[in-house]
Amino acid sequence: MSLHQPLTLPCGAVLPNRISKAAMTEGLATPDGRPTPELERLYGIWSDGGAGMLLTGNVIIDKDHLERPGNVVIDREPDADMAARLKGWAEAGTRNGNHLWAQISHGGRQTQKLVNPNPKSSSDVALALPGGQFGKPTPLTIDEIAELVQRWAIAAKACQGAGFTGVQVHAAHGYLISQFLSPRVNLRTDEYGGSLKNRARILLEVVSAVRAAVGPSFPISVKLNSADFQKGGFDFEDSLSVVKWLEEASVDLIEISGGTYEQPKLMGVEGMEAEEAQNVAPSTAAREAYFVDFAKAMQAEVDVPLMVTGGFRTRAAMEQAVEIGAADVVGLGRPLCVMTDAPKQLLEGLETLPRYEDDLDLIPNWLGFLKSLQMMKAINGFAGIYWFYQQIWMLGHEGRTDDQFPVFKAFRIVDARNKSIMKARAS
Template sequence: MLGDPLTLPCGATLPNRIAKAAMTEGMATPDGRPTPELERLYGIWSDGGAGLLLTGNIIVDKDHLERPGNVVIDREPDADMAARLKSWAEAGTRGGNHLWAQISHGGRQTQKLVNPHPKSSSDVALSLPGGQFGKPTPLTKDEIADLVRRWAVASKACMDAGFTGVQVHAAHGYLVSQFLSPRVNRRDDEYGGSLENRARFLLEIVRAVREAVGPQFPISVKLNSADFQKGGFAFEDSLQVVEWLEEASVDLIEISGGTYEQPKLMGVEGMEAEEKQNVAPSTAAREAYFVDFAKAMQDEVGVPLMVTGGFRTRAAIQQALDIGAADVIGLGRPLCVLPDAPRQLLEGREALPRYEDGLDLIPDWLGFLKRLQMMKAINGFAGIYWFYQQLWLLGHEGRVDEHFPVFKAFRLVDARNKSIMKARG
């Protein structure tokens, strides 16, 4: 049942089976420090009833942000940073829930306004129009070792501040995912080629984090079920990596999918046809994106799994738990507008609004534009900016605005991103 506790392999217990999935907030200072607005946002979510809150990307390299306004922990925190992290953790756990820090690196998905020369597994550039992303430079082995160390430093800093777990972001086309993908990783050293080599970076991170935080602190990994791209990370690869992660003492694996080029995670159409995966359909309700993949994994491994993406009804959530497809259900966008959605579901609410319906940048009378592949993507990402604006309102004013215009949200979020980067210098 939704309200049942879950004891993880490390011994920690989640009070229920609902998690607030990681969503990028963009509310840190220009130099990457948590703010009172971030505390307010997570305090509201902590009061909302979820057993687990996952933060948005906390970045281990200030030159490789996922977006302007990310929190950055790329060294041992100074006194001010430690105090800010502690205040954030206190706000985010005041409801008795867990708060886990999602730790990440943008890699080649770092926008040009942040870094025109990002680092990646190899020099394969994103195949997206608009010129927003620069051609990456392959990381050296010394740089890889330094990043492994930074993941451990950031994890220890979060544990010391009062966070109750960490999540290594190895999905959605960010740096660790870039190493896992044979489409992006063209290396010919021990970090490229075979799946064992491509997974080496991730497994080294997990080992370093475990050494830093000890055996009783939860470690999670967010992993693509597949990239859904031709020549990319496939489901069979993902299943093998999950088995290795289980052996490496990971406590919870979140199953997701897609990249910026194929943004299945966002419900946005990509610029190329989706590569189908060899996974049998389950009997789960079809509203959830990755249930079938998680069910196939649960048949092979024992590590607890979390599934995020598309859940809107209590029946579908409960069915995913009942059929053994997931141990934890992640909710994202609904909590941008209904921050106490977990509590409402636990108390019997049957369905959550699908706020993304109707968030169109392009009006209906220009419907022919919506049929163009590029415009479909632009329209979808404009809707995502609307959710970013709701988070900004929650953090700054403690409220939401369901009627906020999509185009205005798009302009405001874009302007704030540019302002943050200007303030960074």
């Protein structure tokens, strides 16, 4: 089976090929969360890059729970200006005939203090991270949960009306829905806590509300952790059960990922604790792509199409993942921050994508003893992530990238930019 082959989703929509631009946070919205010409430029470039589908970064349903400063926010019915901006973004992002899906999300306890020192979550369990960047959360009330479920539906309907061709509910990476799914974070004793069915209740309610809002022929995706990779967290057996429920709930594509801020497996950053092993058979494909084996194990038990993102760099591994039935869609993230036409090049025969992250060290080699410290490994990894943020900023503002941009400079610039956005937001 080729990467060129179209994929017909359960709702009837057709993806023109098997490569997707994975969701990556852009940070290019106005301080109050409106799309900008820079977002249009960025997604126009990616639309021209050859992927069959583009997934946006986090579109947030609560302005007080951003994933990062500069997120697009849809927390109510859009006014005329917002509707026009969403339409411009959608038009740019679909100009090459590809799909553009909005990833709809809520930061929950993973909202920085810089944005909100008192975030809401499933329970009052704070993030176990050093540095004091995240406040202790307050549990959501039943009424607040019901309101958020409807906000997901409002945001999905707004994106559909603007010309987006699908939506993705973000239920992975430790954001709000993922916080409900995790028995380590969700300590509730009401109908949203305890059993897996109760912990998954908010996700299934969101999917139901979104489906009612957009109708039967509009693609709905869910991004779900294969596991949190934390002791006592959401594990693979939990994930498989939730995937089965999502298939019954008319979801068209499930993206299999993994990890949280505390255990950021997808980002290639070491967590603050040992990774919890999962009961999944290994394969050669997983040497390159992080979550292939989890998806393959799921495909043996469900029919819903699956997408796998994380680690793919060779066309051979991508084609193998599709051929062995592990992935119906292959997601690419970081390479597209620099090589924006990577999908087109792969479809034309390119064998290997560059691994830019291999050379992004904030700590010089002569300070090797620092590199061995667990906290410094995390800091070094996140500095590399900021380098990709800077590439995205340059694409949006200048239509170019710079693979020689200094890592430390990118770290300082992005951090200052985040603070500047929040200062403007408060004024």
